Amino acid sequence: MSTYSIKDLEQLSGIKAHTLRIWEQRYNLLSPKRTDTNIRYYDDDDLKLILNVALLNDNGFKISKIAGMSSLEMREEVIRLTEKNLTYDDQIHALTICMIEMDEERFEKVLSTNILKIGFEQTMLNIIYPFLSKIGVLWQTGAINPAQEHFISNLVRQKLIVAIDGQVNKGGGKKFLLFLPEGELHEISLLFATFLIKSKGHKVIYLGQSTPKEDLQLVYRLHRPEYLMTVITTSPNSQEVQGYIDCISQEFNESEIVISGYQIVGQDLRFPKNVKALHYIRQIKEYLEELEQVFQEK
Structure with missing residues (x-):
């Protein structure tokens, strides 16, 4: 009790x-x-x-x-x-x-x-x-x-x-690779992001909890997604998170990386050009709507 x-x-x-x-x-x-x-x-x-x-x-x-x-x-x-x-x-x-x-x-x-x-x-x-x-x-x-x-x-x-299973992909849209860093198990926000992304007609490659770096690299080389998305709640910790951001920014420099979570929000972090930080859950929807606007203008 x-x-x-x-x-x-x-x-x-x-x-x-x-x-x-x-x-x-x-x-x-x-x-x-x-x-x-x-x-x-x-x-x-x-x-x-x-x-x-x-x-x-x-x-x-x-x-x-x-x-x-x-x-x-x-x-x-x-x-x-x-x-x-x-x-x-x-x-x-x-x-x-x-x-x-x-x-x-x-x-x-x-x-x-x-x-x-x-x-x-x-x-x-x-x-x-x-x-x-x-x-x-x-x-x-x-x-x-x-x-x-x-x-x-x-x-x-x-x-x-x-x-998520109820979302029907009709083809087209952009490719998103969603994953959690190794040791990270809190996936509710990542699952909700999957729902929102698929609802906008985009394709999602979902790797889920605690994704080893080697697996992430392999899937990235195979699918070449335009966007990566992750949520950092507990792992890596506050002392390691800046190094992790810098590492994935360089490793996947051809894609835009969207990142959120407890270890990101309100922290004194530097975000490279290809990394976009979201500070609260509603921003995922807003971010997708902004992308949709950009796609329509092109």
Whole structure:
């Protein structure tokens, strides 16, 4: 079971820590535990409760009424609400609850409902990515356990693969080679880039996770793609990433290299002429639209 500080609850629910403490005292909403050194902490049940409270409160329920509801009544009301056309924040709350409970059926239903209503691309941009970003800090600090991370990542990955398979290439377009550096396993952004690139009618050669340099060179020589794209989240690390950028820039100097990820965003890096850095996920779509404009003008 994971443990959370009151600041973790604030980050995930959007309810200020000060407000949480007032509700705790006035309505006995929470029962914090204490470590051997008397530090307060909260568990998964507390997080689920506060996420449900936040969603209900955001949708007009008074806190005094919420405090009088049983856990079952609260859960049923939340499920009813999340099946309506709610805000993105409400849907993110719902996904977070699914993650904590590791409820695959409910997670699938929330995602599918949103995809039907606003489409796959908008669901990814406005719900999935903010959700992953919101809990990403907690993954890094250990507040959320690896099992929960793998559970969510694999479900999102499955959705992406199905969406990619649904794209039909009619020929034409440019050739993109997508890969992750050796040791890099976080491929959700790369899969989403694949979906967007194919949706624009381009061809994708997808090498995926942890691509050895020799394999990358072999495929590059065989296909001679106009564009390479990669995402660096953990590997290479911050001390090695500049050298890696310089290396692939020289190795594949006949192509434009598009690069993004945690080790790229906000870092003090030098980008050679043939390297284009994208600092947030929406830029992938914008970049492709700019390319399309250039192709049309030629």
